[in-house]
Each structure stands twice: as structure tokens, then as C-alpha cells.
Amino acid sequence: MRIITRSLLLTLIFALLFLGCKTKVEKVMVTEANPKKPNIIFIYMDDLGYGDLSAYGATEISTPNMDALAKGGIQFTNGYATSATCTPSRYGILTGRYPWRNKDARILPGTAPLIIDTAQMTVPKMLQGEGYATGIVGKWHLGLGSGNVNWNERVSPGPNEVGFDYSYIMAATQDRVPTVYIADGLVDGLDPDDPIEVSYHKNFEGEPTGLENPELTTMKWHHGHNNSIVNGIPRIGFMKGGEAAKWSDIDMADHFLAKAQQYVKEQKSAPFFLYYALQQPHVPRTPHPRFAGKTGMGPRGDVILEADWIIGEFMKTLKEEGILENTLIVFSSDNGPVVNDGYYDDSEEKLGNHTPSGILRGGKYSLYDAGTKVPFITYWKGTITPSKSNAMVCQLDLLTSLAALVGSEVKGEDSINLLDEFLGKSNKGREELVLEATTRTAFRKGNWAMIPPYKGAVINKQVKIELGNSEEYQLYNLEKDPGQKENLAKSNLDKLQELVTDYEKIRN
The missing domain is CATH 3.30.1120.10 (Arylsulfatase, C-terminal domain)
Known part of the structure; x- marks a missing residue:
């Protein structure tokens, strides 16, 4: 019995050693078969039209850095946002769900509650599940809190509750109060001795407005933008307090760029997702003095030039940090263009021969194609072969497509797997789209x-x-x-x- 026992013991030892070696071999094979997951970045413009890029036919304005993405990636000529206004499109790109299924997915005031259910699957939540760090820098405009927000405490739920580890945002739009940045739910730079009050119903006693105090404004309102004045600009909604936390409009692009660059540098060692939502060329158009007057087309042209420079600087950061070739970039806009959208800013008078909608009919707010057909580019240096594609694709499809890219089984409710189209391996695209x-x-x-x-x-x-x-x-x-x-x-x-x-x- 002892001999049999020893024999069995030796057999078991050899078997275990063999299995252990096999496991190591299999692990190596798995590692080689599944290279490092790419970083994923959305660069999302605000009100940028199909005809606003020289790559899409613009002749009166030059956008070399946006054009470089188009020339180095897949330039879609049939790419769509879900909607002709901002809030619904932002809902659609993050959730993979038609925004018309959500009655609250419409242009929101700055005090609106969060319209994405915290149980809803989102692009950042899906990527978190695959080991990604996730961050948002820039415009949010999907609501914050559950109603009756106290801006002097942590505002929740928000981006951090729907999949973002890190968030540095403006609550709504540049033309709406509160005119402050919010870092992971807390107003950045808030002085507790100067609390913020916000209302979209009535003004606070003694506070000037664009309607009653035009002499205090440096930008004249055209329609709707005649409430609280911040930095000489009348806004939508009323705000009191929070002086130390108020943003500088002309520095906003640089400020968000610095935050996006910082995020990339801090997260470069692991796969990350960054939703970089620029504010240009939405009103109020407030180009930094470096860009003011440079296009001759008024502030709208100047902020497009500024945004193009910002994108160029951001791309330099990706290259300098050694991660450009392992980063998939999706560039697009939330809806089509509008010229005069609330302020007299010479954008209409100085438009000249430029046509923001290009060959398309309509614009922002419109059911015609210029409302939703937008610049749409995927760029991945060394992986995507540059080309133009007429495949019909939608921002809805990014959730399911990116899930397929990173090995997730998540599928959005209305989102289709178009990974091959986004990588330039297919020109089929969607068959239908609402x-x-x-x-x-x-x-x-x-x-x-x-x-x-x-x-x-x-x-x-x-x-x-x-x-x-x-x-x-x-x-x-x-x-x-x-x-x-x-x-x-x-x-x-x-x-x-x-x-x-x-x-x-x-x-x-």
C-alpha cells in the first residue's frame, strides 16, 4: 500500500507541475492574443456644423487640426448625432438610447435634475467594467442632482454616478447660470462665506440683469439672454453670490484644455476614457484675445479657430506622452449650426461667404439634415487606414461598438455594433435611423x-x-x-x- 501511495503521490505531483506550466503558457498566449486595450477619447463640439470644417468643404475658414483628424482617420460623410439640439444628443451618445424615448431629454435649464437614470448603462459605465479609468472635461448639460440643488454642498447625482471616475464640468451651457466649474460634484473655488443661489423663476433682490441694466453689459442680447450679468454677459437664469468661483469666459477653452491634458498625463499608464466636451462655437462666443478678430468672420469664426488650436495642442499632448498610437479618437458635434442664437455678436453680419451647414438644408433645431448630420471622424494612428466613408453611422452606435472593441457584451437599447465601420473595415453602416x-x-x-x-x-x-x-x-x-x-x-x-x-x- 505504501508503494502504491507513493506512486500515486508522484504521479499527482508531476501532473500538477505539468498543469502549472500549461497554465503559464496559456496565460502568455492570452496576453499575446489580446494586446493592451486602447485609450478612447470623444472630442465633442457644440453647435459645429457640417460645413464648418475645411475638410468638409469650408473655404472661408481653415481648421488644420480638425482636418488632420479627418485626413488621418475615417471621415464620415453620412454621420449623425441623434438630435438637432444639445441635451438629447448628449443623452444619446452616452446611453446608446434614442433620446425621444426619454421625455426629459430636451434642452435643460441649469437647475434641472439628472436625466440619466443611475441604473442606466452608459459608455463610461461599460468601460469601467472593463478596467478603464473614466473622465469628463467640459460641457455636461444632462442635469444634476434630484431637484432643488444646493450648490454650496456636493451636487449629486451627476457624472460620477453614471460612470465617470472624474468629472470637471460646467453644469449646463456657457450662456446659462450657474457660471461656475464643478469638480466631482463640488463647485470649484467656492468661498463658503459667499454662497451661491440660483433660480430660473425670479431674480434676487438688488441683482442687475441684462434687461434692466444694459449699461452693465459688454455683449448685447438678441433674444432670451437677458437675466443675470456675469463678466459683462447677460445669461439665461438668475444667480447670486459665488464671486470667487465664477469662470472667466475668455479663458474657458484654455482652462478645459489644461484639465484634459492633466487627465491624460495622470491616466496614461492604464487604459482610460475621456469625454472631452468643448463649448465652442456655442454662444456666448468669447474667443481669447489671441484669436479675437483673426478670421474676420466675427466671434463665431474666431472660436472655431480657437477650438481648432485647442485640439492641436491636445493632440500634441497625446504624442508627447507616447500614447497617440494606442488611442482611438472620435470627433463629432452635438448638433448642426446656428449663427445668431441669442446675442448680437456680428457673427451673422460678418459671415460672408461661409455656409456653416455646407450643402445641407436647415441647421440647429431642424428636422432637415443640417440639424443632425454633423462632422464625424474616427482616428487611430497606425490602426485606422485613412479614408472617406459614406456609411450611415450614428453617435448612438458608439456604446455597442466600443463594447465589442474592448470585449464587453454590453449592447445599448438602440445602439448597433458598427465597429468595423468605425475602424474602416466596412462601408455598410446603418440601414435606418430615427x-x-x-x-x-x-x-x-x-x-x-x-x-x-x-x-x-x-x-x-x-x-x-x-x-x-x-x-x-x-x-x-x-x-x-x-x-x-x-x-x-x-x-x-x-x-x-x-x-x-x-x-x-x-x-x-
Whole structure:
């Protein structure tokens, strides 16, 4: 029995040694088969139009750093945001869910509660699950807190509760109060002896406004922007206190750039996701003096030039830190362009021959293509072969596509896996897409666009943009008529019925 026992013991020892060696070999093979996960960065512009980049046809303005992304990556000529306004698009890109499914996903005041459910899957939450550090720098505008926010304490829930380890944001937009930066839920630089009060209903006693005190403003309001004055600029909403924490508008681009660069440097040793949401060219357009007057097109042109420089500096940081070739960059805009959007800033008068919407019809707020078709670029030096793609892609699809890239099984509710398209391996793209503009929706299928009948103004006279409203159905062949000039609804009833049927299936 002793001999048998010893024999069995020796056999077991050799077996264990063999298995141990095999495990090490398998681990090496797994490591070699799965190289380091790439860093992922969204560079998200605000109100940048399809025709605002020279890479997309602009001739009156030069955007060399944005163009470098287009020329070095996949430049999509059929890439869409989900919506023609900012809050819904930001909801869609982070959740992979159509914003029209959420009744609260519309342009929000600065005091709105968070509209992303903390149980909702998001791009940063998915990437956290795959070992990524996650951060946001820049514009948020998806609501904060649960209502009745006390800005003098930690504001929660917010970005940190929906997947971001680090957040450095403005609460809403540059033209809305509170005009302060918020770092991981806390107002940056707040003096506790000078608390902040914010209201979107009535002014605080003794506080000047753009409406009643125009002599205190350095930027004249055109429509809607006539409440509290900060840095000479009248805003939307009323604010009192927090003087030490108020941002400097002309330094905002540089300030966010420094935070984004710092984040990259601190996280470069591990895979990270950065949602870098620039504020340009949204109003108020406040270019740093280095850029003011440089384009001859007024502040709107100047802040696009400033944003292009900012992107160039950010790309230099990625290169200097040695991580450019292991970083996937997605560049896009939240919606189409608008020129006069609340201030007299000469942007309309000095526009000259520049057409922010390019060959497209409409703009911000519109169901026509210029409302939602935006610059859309994927860039990954050494991995993506530069090319142009006419595949229909949407920001919705980034959640599921990036999950496939990093080995996650997460799928967004309305998000499609278009990883091959984003990496330039396929030109197929989406077959159909529902798009939204101020709660109205339209439909794209293949090369066709269908807009249902809607009551209301045909043109938003304040911003001089066609909204897409009509008493009749509209049908356009985008391949032959990208400017949507010829309505084919009456002459192509079969195609119209096909699109209406498919659209109603999704909407219902």
C-alpha cells in the first residue's frame, strides 16, 4: 500500500507541475492574443456644423487640426448625432438610447435634475467594467442632482454616478447660470462665506440683469439672454453670490484644455476614457484675445479657430506622452449650426461667404439634415487606414461598438455594433435611423429621408433656420438631392409608404 501511495503521490505531483506550466503558457498566449486595450477619447463640439470644417468643404475658414483628424482617420460623410439640439444628443451618445424615448431629454435649464437614470448603462459605465479609468472635461448639460440643488454642498447625482471616475464640468451651457466649474460634484473655488443661489423663476433682490441694466453689459442680447450679468454677459437664469468661483469666459477653452491634458498625463499608464466636451462655437462666443478678430468672420469664426488650436495642442499632448498610437479618437458635434442664437455678436453680419451647414438644408433645431448630420471622424494612428466613408453611422452606435472593441457584451437599447465601420473595415453602416429635433422626429432609411407632417412655424425667425415643419409628408432622395430641395412624397407613394411603415414600427 505504501508503494502504491507513493506512486500515486508522484504521479499527482508531476501532473500538477505539468498543469502549472500549461497554465503559464496559456496565460502568455492570452496576453499575446489580446494586446493592451486602447485609450478612447470623444472630442465633442457644440453647435459645429457640417460645413464648418475645411475638410468638409469650408473655404472661408481653415481648421488644420480638425482636418488632420479627418485626413488621418475615417471621415464620415453620412454621420449623425441623434438630435438637432444639445441635451438629447448628449443623452444619446452616452446611453446608446434614442433620446425621444426619454421625455426629459430636451434642452435643460441649469437647475434641472439628472436625466440619466443611475441604473442606466452608459459608455463610461461599460468601460469601467472593463478596467478603464473614466473622465469628463467640459460641457455636461444632462442635469444634476434630484431637484432643488444646493450648490454650496456636493451636487449629486451627476457624472460620477453614471460612470465617470472624474468629472470637471460646467453644469449646463456657457450662456446659462450657474457660471461656475464643478469638480466631482463640488463647485470649484467656492468661498463658503459667499454662497451661491440660483433660480430660473425670479431674480434676487438688488441683482442687475441684462434687461434692466444694459449699461452693465459688454455683449448685447438678441433674444432670451437677458437675466443675470456675469463678466459683462447677460445669461439665461438668475444667480447670486459665488464671486470667487465664477469662470472667466475668455479663458474657458484654455482652462478645459489644461484639465484634459492633466487627465491624460495622470491616466496614461492604464487604459482610460475621456469625454472631452468643448463649448465652442456655442454662444456666448468669447474667443481669447489671441484669436479675437483673426478670421474676420466675427466671434463665431474666431472660436472655431480657437477650438481648432485647442485640439492641436491636445493632440500634441497625446504624442508627447507616447500614447497617440494606442488611442482611438472620435470627433463629432452635438448638433448642426446656428449663427445668431441669442446675442448680437456680428457673427451673422460678418459671415460672408461661409455656409456653416455646407450643402445641407436647415441647421440647429431642424428636422432637415443640417440639424443632425454633423462632422464625424474616427482616428487611430497606425490602426485606422485613412479614408472617406459614406456609411450611415450614428453617435448612438458608439456604446455597442466600443463594447465589442474592448470585449464587453454590453449592447445599448438602440445602439448597433458598427465597429468595423468605425475602424474602416466596412462601408455598410446603418440601414435606418430615427432623428429628433425639439421632440419632433424624422426617419432615414438608406438614401431616403422622410419627415412626417408637423404643425408650427416653418422658419424659426429668431435664428433664421427652416425647422422642417409642413402640413404634408416630405420625402427626399439624399443620394441625388443632399440639399433636400425636391419633395418626392407625391410622386413616389410606394417609397413613402415603406418609410412611414418602418418608422412607425420603431416609434411605436
